[in-house]
Amino acid sequence: MPEIYLDNSATTRPYPEVVDFTGKVAGQSYGNPSSMHEKGLEAERFSEEARRQVALFFGGKEKEIIFTSGGTESNNLAIKGAALRNRRRGSHLITSQVEHPSVLNCFRFLEEEAGFAVTYLPVNEQGLIDPEELREAAGPETILVSIMHVNNEIGTIQPLEKIGPLLKKNNPNLLFHVDAVQSFARLPIKVKNWQADMVSCSSHKVHGPRGTGSLWVKEGTLLQPLFHGGGQEYEMRPGTENVSAIAGFGMAARITGENQGQKAEALKNTKLHFYRKLMESGIEAYVNGPEPEESACHIINLSFPGLPSEMLLHSLEAKGVYASAGSACHSRKPEPSHILQALGLKKDRLDSALRFSFSCYNNERDAEEAARITAETVKELHRIVK
Amino acid sequence: MPEIYLDNSATTRPYPEVVDFTGKVAGQSYGNPSSMHEKGLEAERFSEEARRQVALFFGGKEKEIIFTSGGTESNNLAIKGAALRNRRRGSHLITSQVEHPSVLNCFRFLEEEAGFAVTYLPVNEQGLIDPEELREAAGPETILVSIMHVNNEIGTIQPLEKIGPLLKKNNPNLLFHVDAVQSFARLPIKVKNWQADMVSCSSHKVHGPRGTGSLWVKEGTLLQPLFHGGGQEYEMRPGTENVSAIAGFGMAARITGENQGQKAEALKNTKLHFYRKLMESGIEAYVNGPEPEESACHIINLSFPGLPSEMLLHSLEAKGVYASAGSACHSRKPEPSHILQALGLKKDRLDSALRFSFSCYNNERDAEEAARITAETVKELHRIVK
Numbered sequence: 001m002p003e004i005y006l007d008n009s010a011t012t013r014p015y016p017e018v019v020d021f022t023g024k025v026a027g028q029s030y031g032n033p034s035s036m037h038e039k040g041l042e043a044e045r046f047s048e049e050a051r052r053q054v055a056l057f058f059g060g061k062e063k064e065i066i067f068t069s070g071g072t073e074s075n076n077l078a079i080k081g082a083a084l085r086n087r088r089r090g091s092h093l094i095t096s097q098v099e100h101p102s103v104l105n106c107f108r109f110l111e112e113e114a115g116f117a118v119t120y121l122p123v124n125e126q127g128l129i130d131p132e133e134l135r136e137a138a139g140p141e142t143i144l145v146s147i148m149h150v151n152n153e154i155g156t157i158q159p160l161e162k163i164g165p166l167l168k169k170n171n172p173n174l175l176f177h178v179d180a181v182q183s184f185a186r187l188p189i190k191v192k193n194w195q196a197d198m199v200s201c202s203s204h205k206v207h208g209p210r211g212t213g214s215l216w217v218k219e220g221t222l223l224q225p226l227f228h229g230g231g232q233e234y235e236m237r238p239g240t241e242n243v244s245a246i247a248g249f250g251m252a253a254r255i256t257g258e259n260q261g262q263k264a265e266a267l268k269n270t271k272l273h274f275y276r277k278l279m280e281s282g283i284e285a286y287v288n289g290p291e292p293e294e295s296a297c298h299i300i301n302l303s304f305p306g307l308p309s310e311m312l313l314h315s316l317e318a319k320g321v322y323a324s325a326g327s328a329c330h331s332r333k334p335e336p337s338h339i340l341q342a343l344g345l346k347k348d349r350l351d352s353a354l355r356f357s358f359s360c361y362n363n364e365r366d367a368e369e370a371a372r373i374t375a376e377t378v379k380e381l382h383r384i385v386k
Numbered sequence: 387m388p389e390i391y392l393d394n395s396a397t398t399r400p401y402p403e404v405v406d407f408t409g410k411v412a413g414q415s416y417g418n419p420s421s422m423h424e425k426g427l428e429a430e431r432f433s434e435e436a437r438r439q440v441a442l443f444f445g446g447k448e449k450e451i452i453f454t455s456g457g458t459e460s461n462n463l464a465i466k467g468a469a470l471r472n473r474r475r476g477s478h479l480i481t482s483q484v485e486h487p488s489v490l491n492c493f494r495f496l497e498e499e500a501g502f503a504v505t506y507l508p509v510n511e512q513g514l515i516d517p518e519e520l521r522e523a524a525g526p527e528t529i530l531v532s533i534m535h536v537n538n539e540i541g542t543i544q545p546l547e548k549i550g551p552l553l554k555k556n557n558p559n560l561l562f563h564v565d566a567v568q569s570f571a572r573l574p575i576k577v578k579n580w581q582a583d584m585v586s587c588s589s590h591k592v593h594g595p596r597g598t599g600s601l602w603v604k605e606g607t608l609l610q611p612l613f614h615g616g617g618q619e620y621e622m623r624p625g626t627e628n629v630s631a632i633a634g635f636g637m638a639a640r641i642t643g644e645n646q647g648q649k650a651e652a653l654k655n656t657k658l659h660f661y662r663k664l665m666e667s668g669i670e671a672y673v674n675g676p677e678p679e680e681s682a683c684h685i686i687n688l689s690f691p692g693l694p695s696e697m698l699l700h701s702l703e704a705k706g707v708y709a710s711a712g713s714a715c716h717s718r719k720p721e722p723s724h725i726l727q728a729l730g731l732k733k734d735r736l737d738s739a740l741r742f743s744f745s746c747y748n749n750e751r752d753a754e755e756a757a758r759i760t761a762e763t764v765k766e767l768h769r770i771v772k
Binding site for chain 2: 036071230240
């Protein structure tokens with residue numbers, strides 16, 4: 001049986017050299033970077049090298065990188081940290097209806113428990129927000145806008161180069177946060193063009209260790225920390241640094257980011273090959289969100305009307321193809337995806353959606369095999385369900 | 387040159403089998419536990435086994451264990467989470483003056499930014515709080531008390547078996563949190579006798595991976611989460627689980643906890659051997675905090691009047707002995723320790739204090755060698771300083 005892992009938006013297989021490196025740092029350089037002796041400094045050199053590597057994606061200033069425990073923490077630190085720290089300047093916040101739960105639930109918290117007003121922007125059928133609508137929603141009271149770069153379920157790429165300048169033109173004091181967990185090291189992160197103030201990333205989405213990630217915070221941006229404690233991470237994120245995972249994250253980011261354009265092209269080709277082969281099979285399937293050529297290189301979301309997502313997911317799994325029904329981050333809640341709902345999809349599309357997400361570990365043959373197995377399984381299930 | 391690592395209260399060397407296991411889980415079981423397919427379930431089995439192992443220290447209920455990114459996060463979740471969630475019941479909090487910065491700075495935040503009143507209990511020369519004073523400080527308005535088990539700088543063991551029942555007798559609704567980062571798996575954690583509601587632990591203090599830890603939360607205790615996001619960790623701590631580190635933490639806790647009594651005895655003997663050999667050398671040195679026989683098995687804090695801590699630290703380091711000047715968690719701030727200040731020590735004692743903290747990787751020969759090198763270095767430095 002093949003094992004074709006197409007759930008790379010949930011998590012990726014770490015590079016073997018990253019696993020080795022992480023283990024070596026863990027076993028040998030076990031000092032606490034806050035310790036003043038050589039064992040501490042040795043550990044610190046690894047986290048500082050990683051900081052340098054991650055900073056390169058954001059213009060190169062090491063002190064603008066805060067290491068966290070992952071994407072969820074980065075999003076929480078950015079959104080709650082910026083809103084709570086800057087509440088004297090205004091109480092209005094803006095985000096979209098298709099953000100990750102770690103973004104949306106921060107805004108819900110700020111709305112329900114902290115007295116903020118939140119605008120949740122709708123999206124069109126492709127999952128895109130309308131920059132004009134965003135411009136109209138933003139006023140002098142708006143202190144924070146958070147818009148993701150690449151959607152985790154349908155791969156929509158938001159036009160951040162339009163959005164950022166539009167926002168800042170009207171209100172230069174407003175803070176702009178971007179959840180780039182799905183795009184970091186895979187697509188260019190243009191913080192200058194986006195006029196972004198904060199960008200969230202996760203290590204395990206780019207073949208790095210779980211348990212770490214980063215928040216890029218533009219120099220001078222004020223946040224209320226989530227944690228209080230020692231002075232680590234410029235007093236923005238106290239706690240003993242997860243040095244070995246951070247070191248592995250730096251390495252994974254560097255490897256993933258090398259020849260970014262070529263790699264993105266190859267990933268897109270793999271995805272498109274899967275899609276074309278699947279459609280050639282004659283089964284009934286519909287793309288949710290943007291056309292596969294338009295969406296991020298590694299994500300495609302498809303509905304197979306008449307077949308419940310979970311049934312298809314488990315049937316595919318039994319044949320060695322791992323996909324996702326809704327985002328992994330819903331933690332097994334069998335609810336229809338809020339993202340697909342925001343697209344205005346009808347029930348039969350919502351209930352039968354699967355996400356296939358690719359990585360460099362999937363080649364064209366995997367894509368073809370996965371398409372063949374998926375088509376075969378869809379046909380089998382239709383016979384059973386009927 | 388020997389390498390004698392005596393900074394085990396800052397962080398410990400991970401067990402080689404834990405490093406191997408963590409790497410194996412990272413490389414092979416890379417699924418996201420929230421994914422509904424077998425790769426996700428495979429990962430989840432590792433985190434659930436770790437949950438079972440950690441829960442055994444607290445009475446065995448898996449659902450009472452929340453995995454976090456470490457001790458700092460556990461303390462923040464417990465203290466800010468309990469205070470903010472229960473503020474309708476009262477606004478008074480109690481802690482001691484000798485807590486870890488990740489505890490103290492949570493209370494300072496709650497005091498300065500969230501409208502709570504905080505009592506910071508003083509300690510005696512041994513670093514002990516007075517249970518009677520605590521009883522008097524606690525009133526019907528008190529909703530949370532946080533007292534550490536073992537002090538991280540001087541090894542004082544607080545009389546939690548007296549404190550907890552005393553608190554609960556007067557006010558059964560009050561929540562009692564214990565920072566057990568220094569004692570977990572080394573000393574018995576008697577949550578029932580302590581009448582505790584929450585206990586914080588850290589993995590890297592018990593020879594486990596950095597970047598994880600846990601908060602034991604007694605069933606029914608309500609907290610406001612630090613993070614908002616997916617539904618992970620019973621909705622108390624969203625974010626993709628750091629599965630490999632969690633798996634390693636479970637294993638490290640199990641190994642450290644095996645034959646706990648015997649190991650604590652051996653550790654104490656190593657520490658006492660170091661202390662006796664040092665004192666036999668005729669140098670001037672004073673124990674800070676409790677007598678070495680009375681303090682936690684692995685910690686001793688000594689002052690060498692006339693020799694600045696940092697000078698002695700670096701001279702020892704040059705000879706392969708790694709100690710600590712103040713807690714590592716101050717992240718290199720050259721301030722006198724707030725813990726030693728709370729003991730009422732004079733300036734010459736404050737300025738010349740070093741902590742030596744032991745682990746199972748230190749044997750009696752190391753202790754003797756470290757004592758010899760320390761004595762020799764103290765004598766040399768006294769010649770230079772004069």
